[in-house]
Amino acid sequence: MRAFGLFLALFCTTAFARLDCKVPHLGGGGDDGPAINAAFERCAKNGKVVLDQYYSVDTLLFTTGLDDVEIELSGTLQYTPDIAKWSPQSYFLTYQNATTFWFLSGNNIHLYGGGTIDGNGQVWWDAFAANPNAGTAGGSSRTFARPIPLTVGNSTNVVVEDITEIGSPFWNNFVYQSSNVTYSNITINTVSYSSSPTANSDGWDIYRSDGVTITNSWINNDDDCVSFKPNSTNILVSNLWCNGSHGVSVGSLGQYAGETDIVANVTVFNVSMNNAQNGARIKVFGGNPSPNSTAGGGTGFVRNVTYADYSVSNVDNPIIIDQCYETSAATCKEFPSTLTISDVHFINVTGTSSGKEKDVVVDMECSAQCTDITASGTNITPPSGSPAFVCANIASESELDFACTAPA
Ligand SMILES: *[C@@H]1O[C@H](CO)[C@@H](O)[C@H](O)[C@H]1NC(C)=O
Ligand SMILES: *[C@@H]1O[C@H](CO)[C@@H](O)[C@H](O)[C@H]1NC(C)=O
Ligand SMILES: *[C@@H]1O[C@H](CO)[C@@H](O)[C@H](O)[C@H]1NC(C)=O
Ligand SMILES: *[C@@H]1O[C@H](CO)[C@@H](O)[C@H](O)[C@H]1NC(C)=O
Ligand SMILES: *[C@@H]1O[C@H](CO)[C@@H](O)[C@H](O)[C@H]1NC(C)=O
Ligand SMILES: *[C@@H]1O[C@H](CO)[C@@H](O)[C@H](O)[C@H]1NC(C)=O
Ligand SMILES: *[C@@H]1O[C@H](CO)[C@@H](O)[C@H](O)[C@H]1NC(C)=O
Ligand SMILES: *[C@@H]1O[C@H](CO)[C@@H](O)[C@H](O)[C@H]1NC(C)=O
Ligand SMILES: *[C@@H]1O[C@H](CO)[C@@H](O)[C@H](O)[C@H]1NC(C)=O
Ligand SMILES: *[C@@H]1O[C@H](CO)[C@@H](O)[C@H](O)[C@H]1NC(C)=O
Ligand SMILES: *[C@@H]1O[C@H](CO)[C@@H](O)[C@H](O)[C@H]1NC(C)=O
Numbered sequence: 105m106r107a108f109g110l111f112l113a114l115f116c117t118t119a120f121a122r123l124d125c126k127v128p129h130l131g132g133g134g135d136d137g138p139a140i141n142a143a144f145e146r147c148a149k150n151g152k153v154v155l156d157q158y159y160s161v162d163t164l165l166f167t168t169g170l171d172d173v174e175i176e177l178s179g180t181l182q183y184t185p186d187i188a189k190w191s192p193q194s195y196f197l198t199y200q201n202a203t204t205f206w207f208l209s210g211n212n213i214h215l216y217g218g219g220t221i222d223g224n225g226q227v228w229w230d231a232f233a234a235n236p237n238a239g240t241a242g243g244s245s246r247t248f249a250r251p252i253p254l255t256v257g258n259s260t261n262v263v264v265e266d267i268t269e270i271g272s273p274f275w276n277n278f279v280y281q282s283s284n285v286t287y288s289n290i291t292i293n294t295v296s297y298s299s300s301p302t303a304n305s306d307g308w309d310i311y312r313s314d315g316v317t318i319t320n321s322w323i324n325n326d327d328d329c330v331s332f333k334p335n336s337t338n339i340l341v342s343n344l345w346c347n348g349s350h351g352v353s354v355g356s357l358g359q360y361a362g363e364t365d366i367v368a369n370v371t372v373f374n375v376s377m378n379n380a381q382n383g384a385r386i387k388v389f390g391g392n393p394s395p396n397s398t399a400g401g402g403t404g405f406v407r408n409v410t411y412a413d414y415s416v417s418n419v420d421n422p423i424i425i426d427q428c429y430e431t432s433a434a435t436c437k438e439f440p441s442t443l444t445i446s447d448v449h450f451i452n453v454t455g456t457s458s459g460k461e462k463d464v465v466v467d468m469e470c471s472a473q474c475t476d477i478t479a480s481g482t483n484i485t486p487p488s489g490s491p492a493f494v495c496a497n498i499a500s501e502s503e504l505d506f507a508c509t510a511p512a
Contacts (some may be wrong), residue, residue: 122152122174129157135184137163147173148210155179155219161205162186164193168258170210177219177267183253185227194251197280199311199333200243200359204255204278213262220268223253225305226297228273233300240399241356241389241430242304242327250274250304256282265289275306276325283314290321302326307349310336319343328353329377334365334404341372351382351419354406356429358389358443361401365443368405373412379458383422384411384450390431390471391439400431403442409449416455422484423450425468425477427497440471448474452481459487469511470497478503 125147129136136159143153144167152174162184183190183205194203205223208215228250232238237248244250250273256262257280265288269276276292279285287308294305305325310316311333317340323329329346331353332339341352352372357365377383386409392401416422427445428436457465465484468477477498482505484491495501495508 122150123147124152124154126154127157127159129159133160135160135162137161137165140165141167144170152176155181155217158182160184162189164195165206166195168207168209170208170213172212173210173214175213175215176217177215177221178217180220180222182222183224183251185224187227187231187248190251191249194249195255196249197255197257197278200241201239201246201249202244202252202275202278203249204252206253207255207257209256209258211260213259215262215264216266218266220270221253222270223272225271225273225294225302229296229300229302230298232303241359244274252276252278254278255280256285258282260284262286263288267291268293270294272305274304275309277308279308279310279313279316281312285313285315286317286319287321288317288319292321292323292325294325306331307346309333310339314338316340323347323349325349329380331355332367332370333357334363334367336370337366337368339370341370342374344375345378346375346380347378349377349380351377351380351385352411353382353385353387354409355387356389357387357404357406358400358402358441359398361392361395361397363402365402365404367409368407370409371412372410372414376415376417377419378417380416380419381421382424383416383419384414384424384453385421386425386445386448387429388427388441388443388445390428390436390441392431392435393439400435401439405443406445406448408447410451411449411453412451414450414453416453416457416484418456418458420458420460421467422455422457423453423466423468423479425470425474427470427472427474436471442472444472445470445474445477447476448478450479450482453479454481454483457484457486462486463489463492464494465491466493466506468495468498473497473499475499480505482506
């Protein structure tokens with residue numbers, strides 16, 4: 105026993121010779137934000153930040169320059185429900201006017217611990233329902249920012265696991281300008297307890313990031329379960345249970361005129377999509393004549409995207425490609441999108457649609473031609489009647505395992 109204790113002591117001092125920064129909590133409504141920021145500064149190199157209490161956070165968490173840092177979040181980190189304070193002080197991230205409560209940045213970061221991040225979103229949802237103040241395509245606005253509880257930004261080699269996220273006012277997670285980021289065993293639950301619905305509670309949004317893995321997670325929310333925003337490359341999404349969402353979505357892309365958006369090398373497999381608006385979705389804005397448009401007109405490509413072993417239950421649009429997203433049919437006709445969609449594969453998408461689109465279970469409508477779109481093992485049934493499959497401008501109709509009909 106003594107020998108074992110000695111061994112443990114040696115092991116701990118050699119293998120775990122990290123500086124520990126345990127963050128105390130003030131209690132009594134005090135703001136724990138400054139102590140958290142200070143702990144990250146102290147333990148920024150080869151350190152370990154321990155968040156094992158309940159923390160009330162009223163100050164922007166800006167934890168940058170981290171290098172080989174462990175973050176044990178076994179307690180609860182709750183942001184204060186103060187719109188007047190947070191809307192201006194949250195950190196602005198430009199894309200869709202997104203802002204964040206916590207900008208976590210560095211190299212070799214491991215966040216884990218079984219704890220909870222509580223966005224305290226109810227006040228935001230209530231205010232948003234009473235006076236909708238949004239940007240384009242569900243984005244935030246400059247005058248009413250709804251911050252993101254956790255942003256992994258400008259980072260490399262990050263693992264986030266075993267964490268619960270509740271009450272997000274906006275997107276739950278933003279992967280921003282980062283590479284090699286893995287999320288595993290994340291529980292996301294965004295539920296409103298008033299008559300106002302939650303809003304834009306995407307599970308993850310990925311932007312200008314490469315090498316992102318999201319796996320083994322449970323998500324109950326109202327908007328995209330996972331969304332691949334501009335310049336998401338080499339992405340793996342697997343083993344998710346999503347409920348109430350808008351699906352696993354590529355896009356929206358092509359929103360900003362003069363900008364090039366790329367989504368490439370995406371594999372999504374073993375996803376269970378329940379009670380959702382969409383299953384597997386690709387959304388791209390149409391063209392736009394204005395050189396300054398923030399509602400379409402961008403260019404780029406979506407290439408090499410696979411959705412496999414994807415089960416849907418009570419989903420409005422199990423498979424949907426829309427290359428005229430949030431754009432009028434007339435504008436799309438005159439200015440088809442120049443953001444191309446190719447090499448997209450749907451393998452074993454099975455289950456039931458909700459019947460919201462009557463018998464239509466697949467809807468692929470390109471404003472310019474989409475190429476190399478294939479489907480195999482498709483088996484989706486509407487609540488009544490036989491399934492219908494709508495396609496427009498799909499060059500590879502013969503590689504779909506269903507018979508297309510033209511849009512009505
Ligand atoms: C950003 O917010 C401004 C002002 O609140 C709004 O006009 C603009 O449309 C928003 N931008 C986007 C891309 O949503
Ligand atoms: C993130 O990286 C971009 C591009 O390198 C840089 O302009 C920006 O200042 C960085 N932001 C932060 C908060 O580190
Ligand atoms: C990706 O990050 C993980 C976790 O930090 C690390 O173990 C791995 O070596 C990284 N991969 C690359 C290619 O850098
Ligand atoms: C997932 O995380 C929870 C805490 O959120 C933990 O209790 C559970 O053991 C983890 N599961 C696995 C397989 O590690
Ligand atoms: C598929 O994902 C579910 C979680 O939604 C998981 O329980 C199951 O083990 C996964 N199946 C495989 C074959 O990995
Ligand atoms: C799943 O979503 C439905 C519809 O939004 C909701 O009624 C139900 O409570 C959700 N289930 C869970 C387990 O959260
Ligand atoms: C996406 O990547 C392309 C190619 O590297 C680049 O030209 C474009 O500016 C990037 N777009 C965004 C939104 O970062
Ligand atoms: C996609 O993957 C292929 C094969 O690994 C690679 O050559 C290509 O560079 C990747 N594309 C992007 C945009 O990362
Ligand atoms: C397509 O993307 C997957 C990763 O999602 C990658 O393994 C594969 O090499 C890519 N194929 C091509 C042709 O780029
Ligand atoms: C686009 O923006 C530029 C620079 O802000 C401005 O000079 C130009 O007049 C704008 N063009 C249109 C069509 O709005
Ligand atoms: C699709 O389903 C078939 C039949 O169940 C199975 O043989 C095949 O391995 C599945 N494909 C993928 C990519 O999972």
